[in-house]
Amino acid sequence: MSLVRDMITIAAVSAGAFFFLAGTVGLLRFPDTLTRLHALTKADNLGLGLVVLGLLPQAGGLRDGLKLVSIWLLGLLAGATVSQLIARAARHGESTR
Amino acid sequence: MSIATVFEIVLAAVVLGLGIWTIVVRETFSATVGFVAYGLLVALIWVRLDAVDVALTEAAIGGGLGGVLLLGAAARLRDADVMAAETPGKVVRASAAALSVLTTAALAGAVLLLPDPAPTLAPAAVANAWATGLSNSVTNVLMAFRAMDTMLEKVVLLLAIIGVWSLAPDSAWGGRPGPRHQADPDGVLAFLARLLPPVGIVVGIYILWTGADHPGGAFQGGAILASMWLLTIIAGLADTPPVSRRWLRFILVAGPCLFLVVGLVGLLFGAAFLSYPPALAKPLILGIEVAMILTIAATLGLLLAGAPERSAKP
Numbered sequence: 101m102s103l104v105r106d107m108i109t110i111a112a113v114s115a116g117a118f119f120f121l122a123g124t125v126g127l128l129r130f131p132d133t134l135t136r137l138h139a140l141t142k143a144d145n146l147g148l149g150l151v152v153l154g155l156l157p158q159a160g161g162l163r164d165g166l167k168l169v170s171i172w173l174l175g176l177l178a179g180a181t182v183s184q185l186i187a188r189a190a191r192h193g194e195s196t197r
Numbered sequence: 198m199s200i201a202t203v204f205e206i207v208l209a210a211v212v213l214g215l216g217i218w219t220i221v222v223r224e225t226f227s228a229t230v231g232f233v234a235y236g237l238l239v240a241l242i243w244v245r246l247d248a249v250d251v252a253l254t255e256a257a258i259g260g261g262l263g264g265v266l267l268l269g270a271a272a273r274l275r276d277a278d279v280m281a282a283e284t285p286g287k288v289v290r291a292s293a294a295a296l297s298v299l300t301t302a303a304l305a306g307a308v309l310l311l312p313d314p315a316p317t318l319a320p321a322a323v324a325n326a327w328a329t330g331l332s333n334s335v336t337n338v339l340m341a342f343r344a345m346d347t348m349l350e351k352v353v354l355l356l357a358i359i360g361v362w363s364l365a366p367d368s369a370w371g372g373r374p375g376p377r378h379q380a381d382p383d384g385v386l387a388f389l390a391r392l393l394p395p396v397g398i399v400v401g402i403y404i405l406w407t408g409a410d411h412p413g414g415a416f417q418g419g420a421i422l423a424s425m426w427l428l429t430i431i432a433g434l435a436d437t438p439p440v441s442r443r444w445l446r447f448i449l450v451a452g453p454c455l456f457l458v459v460g461l462v463g464l465l466f467g468a469a470f471l472s473y474p475p476a477l478a479k480p481l482i483l484g485i486e487v488a489m490i491l492t493i494a495a496t497l498g499l500l501l502a503g504a505p506e507r508s509a510k511p
Contacts, residue, residue, distance in 0.1 A: 177392065184385040 105157035112154030119147035144179035236260035249412035257420035371441035390432030419493030452492030
């Protein structure tokens with residue numbers, strides 16, 4: 101049973117790390133603000149989500165699991181809000197230029 | 198070499214590089230962003246050193262509220278453009294570099310010359326945890342064994358807010374700190390400022406409460422409460438209170454005053470200044486912490502809001 105849990109963890113955390121890497125590469129390589137935000141949200145949403153998913157089988161109990169999930173939800177909320185604000189600021193900057 | 202060691206070496210190298218970049222980079226805004234990332238990575242180092250209490254504080258102050266303060270300063274500097282006007286001369290630069298190198302060498306020497314094992318009071322602090330009924334030894338040290346330091350720290354916070362307020366022009370004295378923030382009431386920032394504070398307030402109180410037995414405490418909880426307050430202010434949902442308000446002044450002095458009163462009662466009826474009767478130690482510490490979290494949240498929020506600059510009447 102613990103082997104299955106460990107395999108889920110390794111697979112999901114590795115996939116999460118891949119999305120973080122891809123998001124970072126996109127942030128560095130993409131040409132403008134909006135596409136960079138697009139890359140960044142992949143790291144935030146999918147990367148963090150997969151890491152949390154992978155850590156869930158290792159959580160000590162229901163309480164720890166809920167804490168992990170709420171970290172992901174708060175990360176989603178903050179990431180989505182900040183990308184909206186940055187995108188609006190970028191569009192505003194373009195229109196006044 | 199274990200994978201944890203590799204991770205620690207990489208972490209230390211990144212922090213060092215980021216620190217140098219933050220100093221070298223030209224724009225104040227980039228330096229601020231570098232400093233925030235630096236604060237978060239230093240928090241990770243504290244986690245690796247098993248100092249989770251310090252990590253929470255570093256993330257909240259170094260990465261969070263300190264970052265907001267520096268962002269505000271960077272924005273003001275960009276408006277005023279005073280940085281480009283005066284560049285220090287060669288002598289000043291050389292002596293600053295020499296002073297920095299000397300300080301670094303002295304610090305490095307002090308660390309390298311530490312006796313092995315380094316002198317520590319940690320085992321004594323852990324062994325005497327029974328005296329307070331709290332099992333988080335950091336909270337024990339802060340609130341009981343070295344309570345005097347913590348009390349004086351709160352007085353320093355009070356002095357800091359007096360220092361910020363003293364920058365107010367006479368015409369605005371007693372008025373509201375900072376500008377009135379305007380944001381789209383149906384916008385995404387206002388949405389976040391409505392959604393997040395209920396969650397943040399619960400988390401802040403939880404961090405205070407869990408500080409008795411786990412990492413956490415009044416300072417970390419207070420920083421979270423302060424950031425929730427600032428979020429509603431920045432989103433334009435709330436305004437900063439006029440600094441002349443009596444309830445505000447009361448909250449600002451509540452923490453240090455309760456601390457002082459408990460300390461004096463200990464001096465009169467107990468063994469020494471700030472000595473708690475063992476049976477009452479835990480409720481007394483919790484009471485002081487509840488007063489302190491309000492004081493800390495209000496002080497940190499007002500420190501970031503700045504000096505009074507608008508009259509009290511809207």
